[in-house]
Amino acid sequence: MVPPAAKLEDSQTIFRPGETVRIKGIYRVLHYAHRLPHETAVLVLKRFPNCNQCGDAVRYQLVRSVGELLKDYNFRKDVDAERSSDDDVLTE
Numbered sequence: 001m002v003p004p005a006a007k008l009e010d011s012q013t014i015f016r017p018g019e020t021v022r023i024k025g026i027y028r029v030l031h032y033a034h035r036l037p038h039e040t041a042v043l044v045l046k047r048f049p050n051c052n053q054c055g056d057a058v059r060y061q062l063v064r065s066v067g068e069l070l071k072d073y074n075f076r077k078d079v080d081a082e083r084s085s086d087d088d089v090l091t092e
């Protein structure tokens with residue numbers, strides 16, 4: 001069984017220059033006619049930029065999102081939920 005939404009999902013992850021970057025991650029950069037697609041990390045940009053050669057014809061396709069290490073639950077300093085569960089078990 002192949003989910004029929006696969007194509008649709010693809011088109012929802014393609015962004016144009018000037019659009020707000022909502023998802024930090026690895027993007028495939030699709031140029032218009034002058035360069036093969038290549039992948040790049042978009043981590044600090046607020047908006048997708050124009051290409052110097054193909055201008056606003058460039059497209060950005062999300063390959064996968066990336067999380068920030070210090071926001072991962074194993075690396076956050078403000079969470080110690082794993083220690084609190086079995087402190088009140090009494091053993092004789």
Ligand SMILES: [Zn+2]
Pocket residue numbers: 031032034035051052053054055058
């Ligand atoms: Zn280009």
